[in-house]
Amino acid sequence: MVVSQTGGTEIRHERTGLVFRPGLEGVPATQSSICDIDGLQGRLSYRGYSLDDLAVHSSFLETTYLLIWGELPTPQQFRDFEHEVQMHRRVSFRVRDMMKCFPANGHPMDALQSSAASLGLFYSRRAIDDPQYIYDAVVRLIAKIPTMVAAFQLIRKGQDPIQPRDDLAYSANFLYMLTEQEPDPLASRIFDRCLILHAEHSLNASTFSARVTASTLTDPYAVVASAVGTLAGPLHGGANEDVLAMLEEIGTPEQADSYLESAVASKRKVMGFGHREYKVKDPRAVILQSLAEELFARFGHDELYDVAHALETAAAIRLGPKGIYPNVDFYSGLVYRKLGIPRDLFTPVFAISRVAGWLAHWREQLGANRIFRPSQIYTGTSMRHWVPADERVNAAGA
Numbered sequence: 200m201v202v203s204q205t206g207g208t209e210i211r212h213e214r215t216g217l218v219f220r221p222g223l224e225g226v227p228a229t230q231s232s233i234c235d236i237d238g239l240q241g242r243l244s245y246r247g248y249s250l251d252d253l254a255v256h257s258s259f260l261e262t263t264y265l266l267i268w269g270e271l272p273t274p275q276q277f278r279d280f281e282h283e284v285q286m287h288r289r290v291s292f293r294v295r296d297m298m299k300c301f302p303a304n305g306h307p308m309d310a311l312q313s314s315a316a317s318l319g320l321f322y323s324r325r326a327i328d329d330p331q332y333i334y335d336a337v338v339r340l341i342a343k344i345p346t347m348v349a350a351f352q353l354i355r356k357g358q359d360p361i362q363p364r365d366d367l368a369y370s371a372n373f374l375y376m377l378t379e380q381e382p383d384p385l386a387s388r389i390f391d392r393c394l395i396l397h398a399e400h401s402l403n404a405s406t407f408s409a410r411v412t413a414s415t416l417t418d419p420y421a422v423v424a425s426a427v428g429t430l431a432g433p434l435h436g437g438a439n440e441d442v443l444a445m446l447e448e449i450g451t452p453e454q455a456d457s458y459l460e461s462a463v464a465s466k467r468k469v470m471g472f473g474h475r476e477y478k479v480k481d482p483r484a485v486i487l488q489s490l491a492e493e494l495f496a497r498f499g500h501d502e503l504y505d506v507a508h509a510l511e512t513a514a515a516i517r518l519g520p521k522g523i524y525p526n527v528d529f530y531s532g533l534v535y536r537k538l539g540i541p542r543d544l545f546t547p548v549f550a551i552s553r554v555a556g557w558l559a560h561w562r563e564q565l566g567a568n569r570i571f572r573p574s575q576i577y578t579g580t581s582m583r584h585w586v587p588a589d590e591r592v593n594a595a596g597a
């Protein structure tokens with residue numbers, strides 16, 4: 200035996216004394232001044248500004264500027280940034296043509312990962328410490344990711360993507376490119392607030408992935424593409440899709456308790472619940488729930504909201520004592536559904552927003568870079584003698 204259990208989830212390697220914590224729980228992997236989470240009080244701040252304030256007073260683009268450059272922009276800085284982003288929303292016809300070759304039934308997150316990576320082919324890798332290169336890459340990624348998400352939606356329906364509209368603000372323009380209709384101002388504002396809420400969340404899996412990729416000094420398009428791939432998983436950003444499937448499966452508020460009982464009994468995860476950092480309800484879920492209610496009051500109720508509410512009430516009793524409460528993904532799908540966003544675009548919409556956080560971490564990583572190269576605890580066999588092919592017996596594997 201080379202490893203021993205030290206209690207909890209730690210595993211100690213006897214020869215080296217190294218301690219392994221699965222999932223790196225509680226292990227700081229970087230220092231960061233971007234986002235702070237108080238998981239016991241349910242508080243979240245970006246660069247020292249509370250999420251509650253940002254969701255009310257800021258816009259997604261302004262929050263993006265704050266995250267990436269550390270300070271709120273002056274009016275002139277904001278106008279310049281907004282203008283630059285607006286000028287770079289279009290994507291090359293080559294990218295659109297490439298997307299037309301994607302299978303229409305492929306997942307939009309896979310389409311986004313491929314198209315984000317393809318941007319690296321168009322914008323050559325210059326000195327990665329050149330501030331102009333960094334600024335241009337930020338502008339391009341923030342500007343083009345929504346266009347690519349909307350483009351794939353139309354392409355897979357057999358239509359040509361529509362061009363961005365320069366007279367529409369960031370969020371309104373995305374909803375326009377997606378639905379081909381100019382959105383209601385309230386819908387645009389609520390969508391913009393959703394983007395603020397999802398923009399950053401410290402060292403979650405996709406951001407960690409972004410930082411690891413950034414630490415090799417590769418280009419920012421590869422950084423974002425690797426993060427998109429990580430966000431796609433059902434334990435991370437992909438959970439928002441699964442929440443709606445689960446609510447539909449439950450069907451009625453009356454069935455929420457029995458669903459929960461059977462999930463707990465069979466140790467099945469309840470989607471949209473639980474978080475490594477929070478032991479209370481995720482503050483983003485609190486705001487998203489109120490946004491859902493605001494939307495329903497204006498555009499009509501959604502019965503799945505009643506199911507969600509009943510599930511949350513039942514879960515407070517069964518899961519609450521373990522510190523398991525709704526996370527950001529629990530109510531976001533209900534908001535997106537009311538905004539007319541198809542279910543398999545929920546996670547790409549998450550990516551549109553989270554690219555701001557990934558880029559903030561990319562910059563921060565470059566500012567004090569050391570390549571990530573953790574250790575491992577080897578659990579394989581000790582040294583063996585080579586066995587010629589005709590002497591092998593009981594060979595394992597396929």
Ligand code: CMC
Nearest residue numbers: 434435436438467468469470471472473474475526527528
């Ligand atoms: N439903 C039921 N039990 C749960 C849940 C849940 N959603 N989440 C955690 N638990 C239980 C789990 O069964 C385990 O119990 P026990 O100690 O008795 O075996 C304990 O809580 C610890 O769970 P864990 O999976 O070790 O916790 P983790 O910190 O590794 O995982 C998580 C965090 C978010 C992956 C997990 O809570 C989960 O899988 N939730 C469901 C998927 C989900 O909603 N993901 C979105 C996460 S938030 C947004 C994002 O990151 O994109």
